[in-house]
Amino acid sequence: MYAEIITIGDEILIGQIVDTNSAFIAKELTKIGVSVYQITSVQDDREHILQALEDAKKRVSVVIVTGGLGPTKDDITKHVFCEFFDDTLVEDPDVLAHVEHLFKKYITSTPISDINRKQAMVPSKATVLKNEYGTAPGMWMLSGETAFVSLPGVPFEMKNLITNAVIPKITEQFKRPFILHRTLVTYGLGESAIADKIEDWENGLPSYVKLAYLPSLGRVRLRLTAKGADRKVLEDTIESEFEKLNPLIGDIIYGIEDEETLEEVVAKLLTKRKMTLATAESCTGGRIAQQLTALSGASAYFKGSVVSYATETKVDVLQVSGAMIEKHSVVSAEVAKAMAENVKKLLKTDFAIATTGNAGPTKGDSDAEIGTVYIAIASPKGLFAEKFNMGNHRERIIQKTVNKALEMLQKEVELV
Amino acid sequence: MYAEIITIGDEILIGQIVDTNSAFIAKELTKIGVSVYQITSVQDDREHILQALEDAKKRVSVVIVTGGLGPTKDDITKHVFCEFFDDTLVEDPDVLAHVEHLFKKYITSTPISDINRKQAMVPSKATVLKNEYGTAPGMWMLSGETAFVSLPGVPFEMKNLITNAVIPKITEQFKRPFILHRTLVTYGLGESAIADKIEDWENGLPSYVKLAYLPSLGRVRLRLTAKGADRKVLEDTIESEFEKLNPLIGDIIYGIEDEETLEEVVAKLLTKRKMTLATAESCTGGRIAQQLTALSGASAYFKGSVVSYATETKVDVLQVSGAMIEKHSVVSAEVAKAMAENVKKLLKTDFAIATTGNAGPTKGDSDAEIGTVYIAIASPKGLFAEKFNMGNHRERIIQKTVNKALEMLQKEVELV
Numbered sequence: 001m002y003a004e005i006i007t008i009g010d011e012i013l014i015g016q017i018v019d020t021n022s023a024f025i026a027k028e029l030t031k032i033g034v035s036v037y038q039i040t041s042v043q044d045d046r047e048h049i050l051q052a053l054e055d056a057k058k059r060v061s062v063v064i065v066t067g068g069l070g071p072t073k074d075d076i077t078k079h080v081f082c083e084f085f086d087d088t089l090v091e092d093p094d095v096l097a098h099v100e101h102l103f104k105k106y107i108t109s110t111p112i113s114d115i116n117r118k119q120a121m122v123p124s125k126a127t128v129l130k131n132e133y134g135t136a137p138g139m140w141m142l143s144g145e146t147a148f149v150s151l152p153g154v155p156f157e158m159k160n161l162i163t164n165a166v167i168p169k170i171t172e173q174f175k176r177p178f179i180l181h182r183t184l185v186t187y188g189l190g191e192s193a194i195a196d197k198i199e200d201w202e203n204g205l206p207s208y209v210k211l212a213y214l215p216s217l218g219r220v221r222l223r224l225t226a227k228g229a230d231r232k233v234l235e236d237t238i239e240s241e242f243e244k245l246n247p248l249i250g251d252i253i254y255g256i257e258d259e260e261t262l263e264e265v266v267a268k269l270l271t272k273r274k275m276t277l278a279t280a281e282s283c284t285g286g287r288i289a290q291q292l293t294a295l296s297g298a299s300a301y302f303k304g305s306v307v308s309y310a311t312e313t314k315v316d317v318l319q320v321s322g323a324m325i326e327k328h329s330v331v332s333a334e335v336a337k338a339m340a341e342n343v344k345k346l347l348k349t350d351f352a353i354a355t356t357g358n359a360g361p362t363k364g365d366s367d368a369e370i371g372t373v374y375i376a377i378a379s380p381k382g383l384f385a386e387k388f389n390m391g392n393h394r395e396r397i398i399q400k401t402v403n404k405a406l407e408m409l410q411k412e413v414e415l416v
Numbered sequence: 417m418y419a420e421i422i423t424i425g426d427e428i429l430i431g432q433i434v435d436t437n438s439a440f441i442a443k444e445l446t447k448i449g450v451s452v453y454q455i456t457s458v459q460d461d462r463e464h465i466l467q468a469l470e471d472a473k474k475r476v477s478v479v480i481v482t483g484g485l486g487p488t489k490d491d492i493t494k495h496v497f498c499e500f501f502d503d504t505l506v507e508d509p510d511v512l513a514h515v516e517h518l519f520k521k522y523i524t525s526t527p528i529s530d531i532n533r534k535q536a537m538v539p540s541k542a543t544v545l546k547n548e549y550g551t552a553p554g555m556w557m558l559s560g561e562t563a564f565v566s567l568p569g570v571p572f573e574m575k576n577l578i579t580n581a582v583i584p585k586i587t588e589q590f591k592r593p594f595i596l597h598r599t600l601v602t603y604g605l606g607e608s609a610i611a612d613k614i615e616d617w618e619n620g621l622p623s624y625v626k627l628a629y630l631p632s633l634g635r636v637r638l639r640l641t642a643k644g645a646d647r648k649v650l651e652d653t654i655e656s657e658f659e660k661l662n663p664l665i666g667d668i669i670y671g672i673e674d675e676e677t678l679e680e681v682v683a684k685l686l687t688k689r690k691m692t693l694a695t696a697e698s699c700t701g702g703r704i705a706q707q708l709t710a711l712s713g714a715s716a717y718f719k720g721s722v723v724s725y726a727t728e729t730k731v732d733v734l735q736v737s738g739a740m741i742e743k744h745s746v747v748s749a750e751v752a753k754a755m756a757e758n759v760k761k762l763l764k765t766d767f768a769i770a771t772t773g774n775a776g777p778t779k780g781d782s783d784a785e786i787g788t789v790y791i792a793i794a795s796p797k798g799l800f801a802e803k804f805n806m807g808n809h810r811e812r813i814i815q816k817t818v819n820k821a822l823e824m825l826q827k828e829v830e831l832v
Contacts (some may be wrong), residue, residue, distance in 0.1 A: 009637075009640070010626075010628055012438075012442070012455065013442055013451075013452040013453070013454070014443065014452070014597060014641070015439040015440065015441070015442030015443030015446060015787075016439075016630075018434065018438075018439040019434075019435065019438070019439070019455075020434050022428075022431075023428070023431040023433065024431065025431070025432030025792070026429055027430065027431025028431070028563075029428045029431075030431060035427050036429040036454060036455065037464075038429070038459075038464075039429065039435075039457035040454060040455070040456050040457075041438070041454065041455035042454055043454075047455075048453075051481055052813065058483040062709060066468070070607060070631070071607060071608040072607055072611045073611070079826045102475045110606035110609040111609065113608050113609060115608035116608045132502075154631075156809055156812065160613065165670070180797060181430060181432075189472070189526050190526035190532075191487060191488050192488065192526070192531035192532045193527065195487065195489070195531055196529050196530075196531060211489075211490060212427065212460075212490045213427055213486060213488040214427060214432075215470075215486070215493075215570075222429075222716075225426070225430070229590075246705060278729075280815075285707075285708070285709025285710070285714065285718075286697075286703070286706040287706040287710075289697075289702030289706075289723045290701055290702040290703040290705075290706040293700075293703075293814075294701070294703075294811070294814070296776070296810055298701065298725065302725050302726075303725060303728065304725045304726055305702055305722070305725075306720065306721075306733070307709075307721035307723065309714065309718050309719060309721075310718075310720055311713065312719065313719050313763055316762065316763065317722070317733070317762060324454075345732060346732065347728075347729055347732065347733065348728065348732070351761075359712075360712070361712050363711075393572055394712055395572075395710070396572065408501055
């Protein structure tokens, strides 16, 4: 079973915003066995939208359209849907009541107007999907065998509609195969060297299993995708295929990738053990703290961070000795360890991460090469630092350092 | 003049990654007067890619394709290009030398293999675009009047090729109109209320000027797009149209949006004034520090941050008095001000930002409603805090707080 996603909005086509909606929708559809055939971003333009709807109808069973549902003139999706379905707009009393309720309760700064009330006008043939968080309702319409779903482009409104209305409706109305994705993480070899080593294995994969190589930030991930009617068969096949890789590349396999992010894994481990964490961040500039606190519930284990971007801050707040910095330079194992140990004491935590390095593009308070990073971990069991070369691209140096630091921490927390 | 962007890769269609390449390319094309007609993401599938190339050829003058150029079997773009252009692969000696150089210098962990050397095989009719940072070259090919460009999907390799090879080549080979975008930022009214007030103005816009409403995070941005042969005319038109808005909605206009982000504006102001900044972040969890340090050169003005996520950290590191917290609660103007003042002293800076609030989804160390946030600014001129209600969505509360804090800081820095 196939679906397509159409995102409407000039802001996407002029590069003013990144379309994050499509990835969210694609992920949710894949989970229930719906393959996304194509994602198309089109302009706020009547003919263009009509053409995109026509094209998609020929190819797939479900078309999910986001955007163009605002109350203002540049938003035309609803009118184009009427044209496509040869339909007219009628007022939906439930939507009207909901719009009035939202204005009364939340949008108190702005009085409700006729333009807002028009949000309650929907195509007469549409099944309305209630938009809990906004005034533009979702709509579900049928053209032949194909279901067309129109959703607002505001990410949090769209997400709520996908999760609570669209996915349940597709699950109920369409038969779907199972699609399983499993990703194996490897470190230390490039994708072409891996491909060389596993060539025979790759050629021998069953026809319903597909392999993809995903190189990024120092690792190569191998993703197997299996599609079929029997979930158990797919699971067993993937598992046995991955096992066959052990004799071939066992030395570089890190493990099966969790659905969870590294910070989610760390958060769970610390919360479960009722242990706490602090960070002392120089080259990562607060990014580890930010990624941890982006998750709700972080206060259970995360006590805080000292972002010691300037050398003085390392001395003044973290009490790293000036003589030590003088002797070893600010980008050194010694300073990283002192930062970790001192922030652990200062914030009274069980664990601490410290980072110091040169993210470029020019050399800072140190003579260290661009890309040189030290990461230190302080734990109830001890203190250590490791040195890394993270390349020469600022953004990637910072993100690689965050990933590596969380990985190192994860291992230490698991040991306790 | 129109272009299309085609991104190739199953990882996009299963939602494993967000396609950020398209927005970058679209922005760069728009800057030189090329309108992006459509963005299409397709699978690593021969027929699907061929169809997408055919469709795009009918519509536009330039088609930019990213992805599918890796050395492994799942990457098929080069072969599909050969089929589309009725061409064969030949070895390019310059590309081969470059691949060998990259392996010698950077990819020392992995020996070069025949698979890597195959990266030097390119369609015989292609103009090769040198990929400074990677082994897959860019390619430029003509089919009739339409130019097809194939680029690697790795963002930093793609960006370098767009900026240094593709944009100059388009500029040289195609006549383009000017496209200007200017965005006006408003605060305090919803989009429908604004639309009501400016309806006559909107209806009177010249045919070559288009208006879009972009509501997000507490503000509504009004974007005018003008397209034409004479840049000066477009600039004057947009300026005079925006001026006409003053009598209509002057009370809610914040200003013309810079091309620059808020943190870039703040960075410039502080660097110019040779003044320094620290942050004390509770509910924003280090995000302000992270956004500032993501910019290169941040060490010129940013000395660091104390992310005091736990109440104890506010007391232990920031020396906020326990009695004050007891009396006013941790989410209060008093605590925000103490955090700002103390971090300014501790890190010896000219300015400080402090945030404390409840980002939800559950109440933390305070009884404050979810969404209640206090932001304090300490400057050479004084100290103040403001209270906000940032809604009920964790991620948005954090981002709105960061935006608001940077805005407040910007105003204060401009006053000094």
